Amino acid sequence: MDKAYIQQLLELDGESVKLTEKKAAILAKAIENFAEKGYAATSTSEIAKQAGVAEGTIFRHYPSKKDLLMAIVKPGILKLIVPYFADQMIQEVLDPEKVELEELLRAFIYNRVKFVKKNTLMVRIILQEIAFHQEIQEAFKQTFLTKIYPKVVEKLKELQQEGKLNEYPIDTTLRFILSTVMGFLLHRYILLSEPIKNEEQEIEQMIQLILDGLHYNHRSE
Amino acid sequence: MDKAYIQQLLELDGESVKLTEKKAAILAKAIENFAEKGYAATSTSEIAKQAGVAEGTIFRHYPSKKDLLMAIVKPGILKLIVPYFADQMIQEVLDPEKVELEELLRAFIYNRVKFVKKNTLMVRIILQEIAFHQEIQEAFKQTFLTKIYPKVVEKLKELQQEGKLNEYPIDTTLRFILSTVMGFLLHRYILLSEPIKNEEQEIEQMIQLILDGLHYNHRSE
């Protein structure tokens, strides 16, 4: 994990954060340790030693150990929940004229797969610590409800009205999609250490399963 | 959490464990605290104080804090993974004559819902700690691969041969079912604190989604 990686990891709204070498080193080692052993089982002195800085230096930048955690986790939550639409595929899909659930789903999934693969440690930290820190829970809920939920509900309602989606309650459908995708991501990229052999094939199968589950079959039209 | 509850929680193979009052109190408070704050953030002195015993008493029964964790987690893993087929519904389903995927699924889901509702704290501890303790990971993997996986694969293959299931690879189907059910359980019973309003309705919807996803439609026969 070099400085540039840390920098893009923690940037918000495309604005890069300024990082000294030492600060970057601290963050890098904090991320590694939090991911591997958990926040509570990681000591600041260990981070300092691994980062090659004095113990006091950490506290110069982050008033407390918890602040260090939040400095890492907060940008992570935002990026995990709110896809950053830089890639081509998702840009096309958002073009409202030609939207189809399948394409939307495919774009979303590939985008999140890419994100999780690139930010495995960060995602791991968020998952591991969310149960223990109310601040993280609230940041998560808050971000989801304001940044994503309304847009997604709107889009799904549209599809429902166009007869392209079943008549189940939106929330049930959404939970179904999210828990299936999240289950896949966690299982394949966070829990397992072995790389996946037929990644694309697996993803396509999952998409079909979800679409079938939603009675959505564009091929039958 | 009274002694009787702890006792059934930790029993293995139906053999009840012998617990003194103090030991039960220690386990009860350990479970509560591990679930709420995590293993690493829970101190033995806190457990002792809450359980009304001297700190030394904990270490008389469990040589180390980690032993205390494992005493709780090991029976939990087994029971979480291997359903204990005591209830009526699942007994009927296992009757090989009339097995149908839908009934099997329904029985499995209700059985696990019941288990998770009854053992929320324990399930929470397993989930939270599995990432940090290799022993737990291995116990989990081991138990799953030896006790459950072979039987389930066999049953699904049967269904496939009878044309009652799609032709996707068994592992993909299995992961789909498990991650959907687990996603539901986690979301509804572990993460959320609010009780569910239309529990049965939600479960039935999920069953239909999964069945549709698997191209399994007994109604069309």
Next chain:
Amino acid sequence: MDKAYIQQLLELDGESVKLTEKKAAILAKAIENFAEKGYAATSTSEIAKQAGVAEGTIFRHYPSKKDLLMAIVKPGILKLIVPYFADQMIQEVLDPEKVELEELLRAFIYNRVKFVKKNTLMVRIILQEIAFHQEIQEAFKQTFLTKIYPKVVEKLKELQQEGKLNEYPIDTTLRFILSTVMGFLLHRYILLSEPIKNEEQEIEQMIQLILDGLHYNHRSE
């Protein structure tokens, strides 16, 4: 270390002590552990476990850990300092008619060699603990000054008057003999673990060295 050995080890004035099996087991394991790790670094629970008795049982026989130590050490001091004149050689030597320094010395040395070889662990414990326990120091000093010192001084004075010994102060001579013999015993039987090859030859050389050091040469007469 069986019960009979412990019994003779702790007997005083030829009167055997009564020992139950448990008591003997406790003493045996206490001796082993005190000798190997030292009194302070040995725990009573370890002794209990090794002896196959309950922790409380030790305290039923010995009110405190220190009492257990003293029960072992006190008879040991007495026997280490005051030779128990059972063997033939020393009996003959004490016959006043024919006493010669060389014979006296030889008898004394062989007698103590025998004792130390038989009671290595006990001697080790005394040596190791004497620095830390005033009670042991005093028992040692007391025993030496009352039971041995006067007799030895008297004998040496006799020899001096007969011209069979140098004219140095008795105390200097005595210290020379004792520290040489003790140095030998410690070095050969307590510190070293390897058995000695030419034991008798070594002892005879030491005797000659001491005699020469004391200007005592009966052969020149």
Next chain:
Amino acid sequence: MDKAYIQQLLELDGESVKLTEKKAAILAKAIENFAEKGYAATSTSEIAKQAGVAEGTIFRHYPSKKDLLMAIVKPGILKLIVPYFADQMIQEVLDPEKVELEELLRAFIYNRVKFVKKNTLMVRIILQEIAFHQEIQEAFKQTFLTKIYPKVVEKLKELQQEGKLNEYPIDTTLRFILSTVMGFLLHRYILLSEPIKNEEQEIEQMIQLILDGLHYNHRSE
């Protein structure tokens, strides 16, 4: 025990160690307590309190209690075994032209007497702990065999060839000298608390005893 004393006590190869005031205080109190009560019976909290530092401070400098012991004992072993030839007497003796066993012995003894008187506590600690710590035993053996034994054997062989020493095996002679001198040192400076009245006279008598024991009499030539 002031900082300067600790400094020279722990220096190796004439290179002084850097000591903060606190570190010196910790070492001073550790030495006092280890010497008086033994390592196992001394608590770090006692040392901290007496040294006027927080308990954590000890562990900042010495990762474990055992490290603290070894920091004290290791330089001590070296200096106890390997005389540091700073004083006049020993320098002269090492001048090969005029070496005589008597002078060599006298220089060695006075040098070690001086050392033991100056470093009583340290010597006491080494003696008391050597039985319990394999590390110390090995450091001792190692240091003796590599730094001292070969030189001394060579010198004694020379003397033997010149007919200035008996024909006993070198090892026997060496053990005789060392155990006599060590016995004297231990007895007079470590075990006894009272100061010696006629120190020089006692030492000279001991020298004569040893020389006579070795059949070495340069006056008769």
Next chain:
DNA sequence: GATGAATGAGATTTCATTCAT
């Protein structure tokens, strides 16, 4: 006599945090 669960004081060690330099 024997047990062993229970105690609570205290041992070693860890760790987030402070602060003088």
Next chain:
DNA sequence: AATGAATGAAATCTCATTCAT
């Protein structure tokens, strides 16, 4: 900004001893 010695509270664990059975 950076250091790292120092802190002291708290963490895990040990242990001699007691006591009800």
